[in-house]
Amino acid sequence: MTDPLAEVVTLLKPGARFSKVVNGAGRWGVRRSEVGQPFYCVVLEGSSRLAVDGLTPIVLDAGDFVLIPAAYDFTMSSLAPVTSKHFDIAPVALAPGEFRVGTQSGPSDVRLLVGHLVFGSPDAALLVSLLPQLVHVRAHKTLTTLVQLVGDESRAQRPARDVVLARLLEVLLIEALRSTAGTTAPPGLLRGLADERLAVAIRRMHESPTQAWTVAQLAKEAALSRSAFFERFSGAVGVAPMEYLLGWRMAVAKDLLRRNECGVGEVAQRVGYSSGSTFSVAFTRHVGVSPTRYVQEQKQSAAPAVLQL
CATH class of the missing domain: 2.60.120.280 (Regulatory protein AraC)
Structure with missing residues (x-):
């Protein structure tokens, strides 16, 4: 899991x-x-x-x-x-x-x-x-x-x-x-995971980021009504369900692009977009630069890691 x-x-x-x-x-x-x-x-x-x-x-x-x-x-x-x-x-x-x-x-x-x-x-x-x-x-x-x-x-x-x-x-x-996870934790991932019903939806988003999730589908996974799920998720995690999903997809996409192990088209598929062009538009809107430009910038800024003690 x-x-x-x-x-x-x-x-x-x-x-x-x-x-x-x-x-x-x-x-x-x-x-x-x-x-x-x-x-x-x-x-x-x-x-x-x-x-x-x-x-x-x-x-x-x-x-x-x-x-x-x-x-x-x-x-x-x-x-x-x-x-x-x-x-x-x-x-x-x-x-x-x-x-x-x-x-x-x-x-x-x-x-x-x-x-x-x-x-x-x-x-x-x-x-x-x-x-x-x-x-x-x-x-x-x-x-x-x-x-x-x-x-x-x-x-x-x-x-x-x-x-x-x-x-x-x-x-x-x-x-x-x-060690601090619980329903009394401040809004965020820990509090969301402490809620048994929300935890199911969060895990499903992480397990299957390629699925075309909707709030209604995630609410069904959590065994809640659409409105109850939206309010409960937003209050516990601090962001709306689709905003959380987008942020997670883009974090995974950036990691894949930085590792340069696959092209933009494959990255798009692995984070839930039907085409490279659709993904590029969403990525550019979220990050501020296109996927191709992002890869170029990462290569330019890459340098051997120095551990400061």
Whole structure:
């Protein structure tokens, strides 16, 4: 059976950018403004406060895992109240990959493993829009272990490191996302998949993108009336059913075109269009350039991947 969540994570093409250990003591604060940069954090020891713009601040305790698929402005700080002056002090490097914030002497109050991912897909914005703005999982041993493995592997110079990292990061993202899946999740793919009836329709779209789906047909798959299905899907996933289907088809089409394994006509058939010309019109309207031009641009921008640590 097709797994939509796994497909989305695979198409995101996650990679390791860097990770580091941060020790904090006393009053300290770190402010970051890195919109679009996937950020993660595991609290190894102690507690700290995370505040993401637009969301209620949360307290992170030992064992907690946080993932922000597309980081907005956010701050991390000590539990003790802080002022603007505490954010002006730069972290001090203790050793390669390890830093200290706040009071520089004495034992630390908190120990964090933090890092950034990079999504290799040009469709990252579309795919990330299907995910929650913030993922917070409390005391999850599997996630802590996976993040530590990612950090260890990214710093090692062992054979097949990039392949191992890619697989670890895919597992990390899937585990983090499915740990928060539920009907209380924010609108997006996870909430849609948590609804048993909507999940059937979503899986059918992923299993058979070549089928000429209509809202009525998808509603039948979900055993709902057309109007009930449309309202329920739009509310849970955050977009209308046909908009979701179009976005998914175009994400798959872009991936096929980038891999350059088949021509435009075959790509059209594999994403549900009766002809290459019909697909080209839809693709150009959605992406802004024709499929042929898109392939040319991808070739021009192609360069060996560099892993930043």
